Amino acid sequence: MIYFDNAATTWPKPSEVKKAIASALDEYGANPGRGSYEMALKVSRLIFETRAELASLFNIKKPERIVFTANATESTNLALKGFLNPGDHVIFTSLEHNAIYRPLKALEKRGVKLTMVQAESDGTVHPEMIARAVRSETVLLAVSHVSNVTGTILPIEEFAQIVRLKNIKMLVDVAQSAGFLDIDVEKQGIDLLAFPGHKGLYGPTGIGGLYIGEGINLTPLKEGGTGSKSQSWEQPDTLPDRFESGTINTLGIAGLRAGVEFLKSKDVKNIREHEWNLTKRFLRGLTQIEQVVVYGPKTDVFRAPVVSFNIKNCDPGEVSFMLDKMFGIAARSGFHCAPLTHRTIGTEETGTIRFSFGNFNTIEEIDAGLDAIKEIVKELETGTCGELL
Amino acid sequence: MIYFDNAATTWPKPSEVKKAIASALDEYGANPGRGSYEMALKVSRLIFETRAELASLFNIKKPERIVFTANATESTNLALKGFLNPGDHVIFTSLEHNAIYRPLKALEKRGVKLTMVQAESDGTVHPEMIARAVRSETVLLAVSHVSNVTGTILPIEEFAQIVRLKNIKMLVDVAQSAGFLDIDVEKQGIDLLAFPGHKGLYGPTGIGGLYIGEGINLTPLKEGGTGSKSQSWEQPDTLPDRFESGTINTLGIAGLRAGVEFLKSKDVKNIREHEWNLTKRFLRGLTQIEQVVVYGPKTDVFRAPVVSFNIKNCDPGEVSFMLDKMFGIAARSGFHCAPLTHRTIGTEETGTIRFSFGNFNTIEEIDAGLDAIKEIVKELETGTCGELL
Numbered sequence: 001m002i003y004f005d006n007a008a009t010t011w012p013k014p015s016e017v018k019k020a021i022a023s024a025l026d027e028y029g030a031n032p033g034r035g036s037y038e039m040a041l042k043v044s045r046l047i048f049e050t051r052a053e054l055a056s057l058f059n060i061k062k063p064e065r066i067v068f069t070a071n072a073t074e075s076t077n078l079a080l081k082g083f084l085n086p087g088d089h090v091i092f093t094s095l096e097h098n099a100i101y102r103p104l105k106a107l108e109k110r111g112v113k114l115t116m117v118q119a120e121s122d123g124t125v126h127p128e129m130i131a132r133a134v135r136s137e138t139v140l141l142a143v144s145h146v147s148n149v150t151g152t153i154l155p156i157e158e159f160a161q162i163v164r165l166k167n168i169k170m171l172v173d174v175a176q177s178a179g180f181l182d183i184d185v186e187k188q189g190i191d192l193l194a195f196p197g198h199k200g201l202y203g204p205t206g207i208g209g210l211y212i213g214e215g216i217n218l219t220p221l222k223e224g225g226t227g228s229k230s231q232s233w234e235q236p237d238t239l240p241d242r243f244e245s246g247t248i249n250t251l252g253i254a255g256l257r258a259g260v261e262f263l264k265s266k267d268v269k270n271i272r273e274h275e276w277n278l279t280k281r282f283l284r285g286l287t288q289i290e291q292v293v294v295y296g297p298k299t300d301v302f303r304a305p306v307v308s309f310n311i312k313n314c315d316p317g318e319v320s321f322m323l324d325k326m327f328g329i330a331a332r333s334g335f336h337c338a339p340l341t342h343r344t345i346g347t348e349e350t351g352t353i354r355f356s357f358g359n360f361n362t363i364e365e366i367d368a369g370l371d372a373i374k375e376i377v378k379e380l381e382t383g384t385c386g387e388l389l
Numbered sequence: 390m391i392y393f394d395n396a397a398t399t400w401p402k403p404s405e406v407k408k409a410i411a412s413a414l415d416e417y418g419a420n421p422g423r424g425s426y427e428m429a430l431k432v433s434r435l436i437f438e439t440r441a442e443l444a445s446l447f448n449i450k451k452p453e454r455i456v457f458t459a460n461a462t463e464s465t466n467l468a469l470k471g472f473l474n475p476g477d478h479v480i481f482t483s484l485e486h487n488a489i490y491r492p493l494k495a496l497e498k499r500g501v502k503l504t505m506v507q508a509e510s511d512g513t514v515h516p517e518m519i520a521r522a523v524r525s526e527t528v529l530l531a532v533s534h535v536s537n538v539t540g541t542i543l544p545i546e547e548f549a550q551i552v553r554l555k556n557i558k559m560l561v562d563v564a565q566s567a568g569f570l571d572i573d574v575e576k577q578g579i580d581l582l583a584f585p586g587h588k589g590l591y592g593p594t595g596i597g598g599l600y601i602g603e604g605i606n607l608t609p610l611k612e613g614g615t616g617s618k619s620q621s622w623e624q625p626d627t628l629p630d631r632f633e634s635g636t637i638n639t640l641g642i643a644g645l646r647a648g649v650e651f652l653k654s655k656d657v658k659n660i661r662e663h664e665w666n667l668t669k670r671f672l673r674g675l676t677q678i679e680q681v682v683v684y685g686p687k688t689d690v691f692r693a694p695v696v697s698f699n700i701k702n703c704d705p706g707e708v709s710f711m712l713d714k715m716f717g718i719a720a721r722s723g724f725h726c727a728p729l730t731h732r733t734i735g736t737e738e739t740g741t742i743r744f745s746f747g748n749f750n751t752i753e754e755i756d757a758g759l760d761a762i763k764e765i766v767k768e769l770e771t772g773t774c775g776e777l778l
Contacts, residue, residue, distance in 0.1 A: 001428065003418075009636060011418035011428075021640070022411040025593060029392075029400035030719065036710055037719035039390065039400075070459040070595070073613035073635025098622070099635060102612035105622045198636060204414060206459070206595045206638025221610060223491035224462035225726030231737065232728060233487070233494045246462025246488060247398060247587060249595025251410070251640065321425055330419065330426035337614030339621060348620065 002365045004331045007148055007176060007306045007356030009198050009205060013259070017202055020258035021251060028250045032227070043250055050257040051240070057260055058193060058211065059184040066211050067243040068253065072175045073099040074221070075194035075210035078243065079171050080104060080142065082218030083192070086111030089137040091168075093117045093125050094344045095147040095154070098337040099194075100173055104142065113137070119344050122297050123152025131162045140169050145183075146176035149341040149352065150296030151279070151306035153181065160189025169216065175199060176304050179263055180272055191216060197252060200271075202259030202359075207252030212239065220245070271359050275305040278357045278366050282307060285370035291377045295345045295352060308336075308345070308352035311377055316353040319376060323353075327372040331355050391754045393720045396537055396565060396695045396745030398587050398594060402648070406591055409647035410640060417639045421616070432639055439646040440629070446649055447582060447600060448573040455600050456632040457642065461564045462488040463610070464583035464599035467632065468560045469493060469531065471607030472581070475500030478526040480557075482506045482514050483733045484536040484543070487726040488583075489562055493531065502526070508733050511686050512541025520551045527557050534572075535565035538730040538741065539685030540668070540695035542570065549578025558605065564588060565693050568652055569661050580605060586641060589660075591648030591748075596641030601628065609634070660748050664694040667746045667755050671696060674759035680766045684734045684741060697725075697734070697741035700766055705742040708765060712742075716761040720744050 003011050032043035048063070055063035069075045076099045084090060084107055092100060094116055108114050115133045119125045130141065141163050146153050160170050171192040174183055179200020185193055193211035197203035212218060220235055224245030229236040236242055263271070283299045286292050286309055295308040311319055320333035334351040335342055342348045355369060392400050421432035437452070444452035458464045465488045473479060473496055481489055483505055497503050504522045508514045519530060530552050535542050549559050560581035563572055568589020574582055582600035586592035601607060609624055613634030618625040625631055652660070672688045675681050675698055684697040700708055709722035723740040724731055731737040744758060 001426075003428075005419060005426070005429075008420040009418060013414050013418070018411070018414055021414065022407070025402050025407050025410065029398060029402070030394060031397040031594075036706065036722065037390075037394070037713040039392075039719060040394075070463075070638065071635035074459075074611055077611040077613065077634075097614060098619070099613040101622050102614075102624055102634070106609075106612050106624070196636065204638075204640045205420075205636050206641050208635075220495075222463055222466040223495050224466065224488040225486060225491075227726070230487070230724035230726050230728065231731065231740070233490050235491055235495070245466075245491070246460035246597075247585065247594050249459065249593075249638070249641070251593045251644075252595050252638070255640075317425065324426040330428060333425065335619035337616070337619050339619065342620065351620070 002329045002368060004329060004355040004357065004361070004369060006358030007199065007354065008332060010200065010202055010358045012360055013204070014202055014262040016262050017204070017255050017258040021204060021255040024251045024254035028254055031247055032250065046250065046257065047248065047253055050253050053257055053260045054209065057264070059186050060211055064239045065214070066209050067240040068248055069208045069210055070206060070249070071208040072173060072194045072196035075208050076100050076171070076173055077103045078210055078218060078221045079192040079194060080107060081221060083140060083169070083216065084112045087137065088139045089113040089115065089135050090140040090142055091115050091117060091130060091133045091138060092142045093154070094119045094340040095123055095125065095144055095152065096142070096338065096340055097144060097148050097173065097175065098339070100142050100144065101340060116340070121345055123147045123150040123344070125154055127155060127158040127162055130159050134163070134166055134168065138166065138168050140171060142171040144173045144176065145181065146304040146306070147341055148176050148306060149308050149336050149338050149354065150345060151303035152296055153303060156190070157188045164189055176306060179268060180275060180304055182268060185211060185213070197256040197259065201256060202262050203256030204252050207249050207256050218243070222246070266359070274359065275357050276302065278361055278363065279303065279305045279307060281363060282355060282366050282369065289374055289377060292373065295347065305357040307355045310347065310350065310352055311380065314380060316351050319353050322376050323372055329369060329372055391718045391757060393718060393744040393746065393750070393758060395747030396588070396743065397721060399589065399591055399747045401749055402593070403591055403651040405651050406593070406644050406647040410593060410644040413640045413643035417643055420636055421639065435639065435646065436637065436642055439642050442646055442649045443598065446653070448575050449600055453628045454603070455598050456629040457637060458597045458599055459595060459638070460597040461562060461583045461585035464597050465489050465560070465562055466492045467599055467607060467610045468581040468583060469496060470610060472529060472558070472605065473501045476526065477528045478502040478504065478524050479529040479531055480504050480506060480519060480522045480527060481531045482543070483508045483729040484512055484514065484533055484541065485531070485727065485729055486533060486537050486562065486564065487728070489531050489533065490729060505729070510734055512536045512539040512733070514543055516544060516547040516551055519548050523552070523555055523557065527555065529558050529560060531560040533562045533565065534570065535693040535695070536685070536730055537565050537695060538697050538725050538727050538743065539734060540692035541685055542692060545579070546577045553578055565695060568657060569664060569693055571657060574600060574602070586645040586648065590645060591651055592645030593641050596638050596645050607632070611635070655748070663748065664746050665691065667750055667752065668692065668694045668696060670752060671744065671755045671758065674755070678763055678766060681762065684736065694746035696744045699736065699739065699741055700769065703769060705740050708742050711765050712761055718758060718761055
């Protein structure tokens with residue numbers, strides 16, 4: 001199998017991650033912070049160290065301001081629902097994933113006001129468009145760092161410069177950028193950072209996190225046992241306990257630590273160069289195929305390793321089915337949980353085929369992918385899409 | 390190490406669970422329901438089958454009414470916050486864990502009315518006490534099946550008979566009973582069932598679930614990408630998608646399936662007999678030690694394998710520290726996230742030492758535990774608690 005669905009979940013995982021997970025059940029079998037025996041303390045150290053690794057990766061000064069969640073979607077929900085109150089105004093873009101869009105639409109019903117900034121058809125969002133959307137009651141800008149459909153990179157640092165002046169906080173969903181772009185919450189002015197563990201950080205599914213900037217008080221999404229202030233009915237005020245109710249995913253954290261260590265040992269810069277080379281080669285190859293329409297930034301414009309395209313007059317679902325059955329290529333088709341983006345790029349009726357690359361993909365695989373697409377196009381010239389299998 | 394903290398997390402895990410988790414990253418690396426390629430379909434099947442296994446374990450007719458969560462605390466939060474509205478009245482008991490108590494206290498601030506039914510000092514809750522707490526605006530009874538401090542088993546079936554007549558729904562937290570007692574949502578009249586994966590079901594941490602009875606509509610705790618109705622901003626109405634936003638913990642689910650299969654192959658009845666034998670032996674041994682105070686039901690009264698006790702005039706934290714350092718025994722001390730229970734049993738100042746047993750504990754370990762306690766008591770007669778190390 002050639003795996004081109006790394007924007008959903010990176011695969012395969014580094015051998016270090018597999019090893020860490022396989023041994024985690026033996027090593028870290030206990031609940032942290034709730035027992036004083038040796039294994040429980042060992043788990044507490046694991047969690048502490050993983051927070052520290054993540055803090056250094058994102059240049060976060062206080063590791064305890066990173067709270068673990070089940071995935072980036074829980075992180076965006078916690079950030080949005082924990083921060084926004086009725087009457088508040090929030091700005092987002094037409095590139096947002098449903099992880100931001102759907103909780104915002106739920107909050108709209110409770111009196112939160114929304115303004116969507118429309119991106120251009122290649123995914124570009126000009127900072128002045130953000131500036132124009134600001135109102136006196138605006139308290140938050142919620143944006144993805146990278147579109148999960150087109151790979152377009154948003155100029156979050158410039159956004160931050162605009163909103164900071166008005167005391168507006170910025171939530172950034174780094175689902176597609178963590179592990180590919182440099183992320184520095186200080187330099188980039190990120191107040192709330194939602195990240196998944198299972199994509200570019202090479203951890204397993206089931207673990208993610210939210211960084212909560214200094215001075216931001218969120219209402220918890222969940223209350224419960226925290227192992228601290230155990231004799232009180234009140235959820236503790238201290239971070240990270242306030243937002244980590246119930247038994248934490250120690251297995252996921254052990255895997256995530258190994259993933260972040262892998263990333264640091266490889267260096268994000270090297271991974272970025274490799275993945276951008278793959279992406280560029282793929283994009284250049286696609287432009288040679290007449291029947292293919294590519295979405296997002298122009299071919300040689302730097303983007304994340306996510307490419308959406310279509311074969312003219314052909315349903316993307318059928319193409320991805322053919323890619324799997326005829327060529328053993330795992331790619332994604334459909335709407336990728338981002339309906340607004342499809343309206344933006346003009347594919348709201350059909351969706352797209354999405355190829356997304358990871359550290360373990362090779363040039364040879366890219367070429368095999370291009371050959372497969374050419375083959376499918378050729379076959380389609382003699383038949384009709386979907387009649388070939 | 391002798392591990393007596395199974396009420397927190399069972400340990401060790403069955404070898405089948407370890408194997409399932411170790412291979413899950415290779416086998417189930419993809420996102421379910423979002424890609425049509427072979428591995429994504431395989432993950433969808435894994436999740437479907439795990440739901441079916443759980444449904445058969447709890448006699449749930451429609452597996453899709455089980456939604457996966459990060460842990461039982463997320464399940465109780467989803468149930469309580471998704472079900473209760475301002476003005477609603479809810480009944481709970483003084484045995485509740487903070488996983489029920491803290492979200493209820495948060496809801497109280499939003500206008501939900503609470504009545505706590507006071508248990509007797511051994512943890513007994515008489516059904517007529519529940520009946521007496523019912524008001525015209527009561528919509529929910531939220532109870533634990535088993536106290537996580539005293540092991541007391543609550544007569545939930547009798548509770549259900551009372552509340553059903555008044556059209557009041559019953560949420561049961563089976564954190565301490567799943568895998569030990571028989572659970573049958575039909576027979577026991579359970580409308581909402583919150584369960585963790587990492588305790589008596591022998592799965593890993595990071596996975597739990599909530600069964601949502603027929604006709605119950607909950608507001609989701611989190612919205613986001615569900616892989617279904619991907620082109621819409623609206624959270625889908627269909628179960629389980631409505632409550633499973635973001636990438637699901639496939640690794641945890643793979644481990645949980647293996648855990649439930651292990652449980653079924655052993656038979657819950659056999660596990661129960663084994664653990665009750667251990668518990669009875671431990672309780673009988675404890676009663677021989679004059680300086681020990683045991684809480685909860687009388688020695689030979691059937692309870693779950695959770696025993697709280699104290700050594701007179703000695704801080705439980707110091708005892709558990711000594712157990713670990715001097716005897717390599719992992720036990721728990723403190724409040725076990727259940728402040729109300731400690732008020733009920735009279736230990737609100739000190740907490741208790743808690744021993745909790747699992748399938749892999751042996752008679753020899755119980756005897757070693759008793760010997761260790763005797764040794765500590767003996768040492769304490771010549772010194773003062775805490776001066777011994």
